[in-house]
Amino acid sequence: xxxxxMNFLVTEGYVEAAKKFRMESGTHRIDxxxxxxxxxxxxxxxxxxxxxxxxxxxxxxxxxxxTNPQLFFQLQQQxxxxxxxxxxxxxALEFAQEELAPRAxxxxxxxxxxxxxxxxxxFEDTSNCPVGELLDISQRLKTASEVNAAVLTSQxxxxxxxxxxxxxxxxxxxxQLDKKAAYPCINDxxxxxxxxxxx
Numbered sequence: 001x002x003x004x005x006m007n008f009l010v011t012e013g014y015v016e017a018a019k020k021f022r023m024e025s026g027t028h029r030i031d032x033x034x035x036x037x038x039x040x041x042x043x044x045x046x047x048x049x050x051x052x053x054x055x056x057x058x059x060x061x062x063x064x065x066x067t068n069p070q071l072f073f074q075l076q077q078q079x080x081x082x083x084x085x086x087x088x089x090x091x092a093l094e095f096a097q098e099e100l101a102p103r104a105x106x107x108x109x110x111x112x113x114x115x116x117x118x119x120x121x122x123f124e125d126t127s128n129c130p131v132g133e134l135l136d137i138s139q140r141l142k143t144a145s146e147v148n149a150a151v152l153t154s155q156x157x158x159x160x161x162x163x164x165x166x167x168x169x170x171x172x173x174x175x176q177l178d179k180k181a182a183y184p185c186i187n188d189x190x191x192x193x194x195x196x197x198x199x
């Protein structure tokens with residue numbers, strides 16, 4: 001159980017909680033510095049500081065972006081979105097033409113994403129734009145999540161914590177069993193107490 005909790009804390013980047021949990025639980029040594037570095041990359045992406053995020057990724061492991069063209073394009077797309085968000089239209093067009101267009105010529109999905117992003121420039125009021133969601137904070141979070149997953153993978157960690165998946169499986173299994181039998185089950189996941197079946 002301790003390993004599951006530590007896996008969750010490390011994967012999600014809760015450094016302070018992982019430190020305290022490691023001391024209290026006696027869980028094996030974890031390199032917490034890698035968590036701090038990874039969270040710095042994720043935070044830069046979440047804040048829209050894409051150039052800083054790319055620099056930090058390359059400091060951690062330059063092969064991450066070299067071997068993952070999808071992630072590199074996604075970061076560059078986010079950089080373009082930030083230029084558009086800040087009203088730097090000419091700089092955005094130049095950046096798209098020099099950095100993204102050559103990559104889009106080689107990959108149809110990149111071209112479609114570039115066209116979606118550039119279409120933001122056609123609207124004065126992006127709240128009525130059909131692709132206005134690109135300017136939402138959720139787009140930054142999506143990019144940051146992809147970056148976090150790539151860094152975790154490069155550090156030989158799982159990109160998703162195990163605990164949420166196990167809880168989903170528990171709920172699914174209990175739902176399946178509810179149809180077939182009475183059994184001791186966990187109704188409140190926050191305390192994880194088994195409750196006697198009701199007959």
